[in-house]
Amino acid sequence: MAGDGMKWDGLLKWSLAHSDGTQPPRNLSEEDRRWFMEAMQAQSVDVVKRMKEITMVMRTPEDVLESQGITPADIQDMLDELQEHVESIDMANDLHSIGGLVPLLGYLKNSNAGIRAKAADVVTTVVQNNPRSQQLVMEASGLEPLISNFSLDSDVNVRTKALGAISSLIRNNKPGIAAFRLANGYAALRDALGSENVRFQRKALNLIQYLLRENNADCSIVTELGFPRLMMHLASSDDTGVREAALGGLLELARDRTSGGSTTLAEEDKLKQVLKERIESISSMSTDDLGAAREERELLDTLWSACYNEPSSLRERGLVVLPGEDTPQLPPDVAGKIFEPPLRAWAAANPSESTSGSNASQEKKQQSPLLLGPAPGNSST
Incomplete structure (x- = not known):
């Protein structure tokens, strides 16, 4: 895409020339607005063209690519580029219309672990x-x-990337959650908690917490599968993220009123022992470490209260909320942070701006875009 560089160079130089902060924002002239939109439209067309080229490569049989000297590293680089393109929701949806989604999913079964992992990464973004x-x-x-890669792959990185893609695929997707249950997904999550890979454990715990929050009825399923004992063990992990996610999952179980989750957990001597040990560890922390452990402090106190109907000793010691900290309103949503990438979160919160044909979208298109500084050819007053 060598020719595209000239367009983007021009856009960059123009933007820099008129955004030095010395002038107030001004509307573009109609001529400049037309030039700007044409340049952007030309780039969009080129991105689609490039995605079609990548699709052609993905459709090419593996042995043919090898005969042409294409290596697995080359394929992973190509998937890296595709991932950048599908950061845009419009381009992500266009991937299917140009025939690229099915061959991308086919790469999940590739013989090379690196390609399987990278393909799952792209699916996550899509x-x-x-x-x-x-x-x-x-x-x-x-x-x-x-699910096959998540459950059965011999490479833990492939399993972790597949889990990440599953998490994004079934989030706010009821048919996806139902299909995950039917595919014995909870059993695979239980196996993931037994892994020694902390990143894999974190992702599994965060998905468990999300699923339990979405449907309390699943609390009985995870209890029957032995999740509470596993999460109690992980609540003592050396990894902060694993500890917080495990405590978050236990809190969801404790809040379950349909199967008496809090009573069941309260009867577990191991849970009380784990919580006491974590409380003592936090009580001996320095001020800086206490600040970093704020979420864990809140989770421990809330979980203790839910199980034992009394405040934890952290509260008695004044360690739930430190001087200068706001009083917590709700326990932290650890899982939510994992599933809310900024770009897509913004798009989800502004559907009218990303849906063609909507009134809000049309009104925004009619407004002249703003840039910092005067438009070319206009003198400031």
Whole structure:
């Protein structure tokens, strides 16, 4: 895309020339606005063209690519580029229309572990906060190879990336959650908690917490599968993220009123022992470490209260809320942070701005875009 560089160089130089902060924002002239939109439209067309080229490569049989000297590293680089393009929701949805989604999902079954992992990474980006692409991936039977890789792959990185893609695919997607349950997904999550890879454990715990928050009825399932004991063990992990996610999962179980979750947990001597040990560890922390452990402090206190109907000793010692900290309103949503990438979260919160044909979108298109500084050819007064 050598020719595109000239367009972007021009846009960059122009933007820099008129955004030095010395002038107030001004509307573009009609001529400059037209030039700007044409340049942006030309780039969009080129991105689609490039995605079509990548799709052609993905459709090419593996042995043919090898005969042409294409290596697995080359394929991973190509998938890296594709991932950048599908950061845009529009481009992510276009991937299916140009025929690229199915061969991308095919790469989940590639013989090379690096390609399988990278393909799952791209799928994650495609479906994040994107109901349309979630539906398209489900219709293309994309959940099946992801669950297979998550459950059975010999490479822990492939398993971790597949879990990340599953998490993004089924978030706010009721058919996806139902399919995950039917595919014995909870059993695979239980196995993941027994892994020695902390990143894999964190992702599994965060998905468990999200699923329990979405449907309290699943608390009975995870209890029967032995999750509470596993989460109690992980609540003493050396990894902060694992500890917080494990405590968050236990808190969801404690809040379950349908199966008496708090009573069941309260009867576990191991839980009380774990919580006491964590409370003592926090009580001996320095001021800086206490600040970093704020979420864990809140989780410990809330979980203790839910199970034993009394404040924890952290509260008695004044360590739940330190001087200068706001009083917590709700326990922290540890899992939510994992599933809310900024770009897609913004798009999900502003559907009218990303939906063509909506009144809000049309009104925004009619407004002249603003840049910092005067438009070219206009003198400041």
